[in-house]
Amino acid sequence: MELNGARWRKSSRSSGNGGACVEVADNLADVVGVRDSKDPAGPALVFAPTAWRAFVSQLARRA
Numbered sequence: 001m002e003l004n005g006a007r008w009r010k011s012s013r014s015s016g017n018g019g020a021c022v023e024v025a026d027n028l029a030d031v032v033g034v035r036d037s038k039d040p041a042g043p044a045l046v047f048a049p050t051a052w053r054a055f056v057s058q059l060a061r062r063a
Contacts, residue, residue: 001046003033010037026052 006025021037025044032052035044047055 001031003028003031003044003046006033008033008035008037008040 003025005028007027008023008025011022011024023035023037023040025033025035026049030049032047032049033044034047036042
């Protein structure tokens with residue numbers, strides 16, 4: 001799936017020293033993209049917006 005027009009942003013939980021960083025593109029209408037910031041040309045995971053919100057909600061409950 002092409003993620004043309006995706007605006008990637010780093011997770012607020014990513015470390016600032018070049019370590020494990022996740023980028024999310026949630027500006028697209030039908031999908032949310034997730035990728036490794038160290039490999040921006042590599043593969044991205046794609047989620048339905050409702051599935052992404054459920055995932056983030058579960059993470060927030062565990063934090």
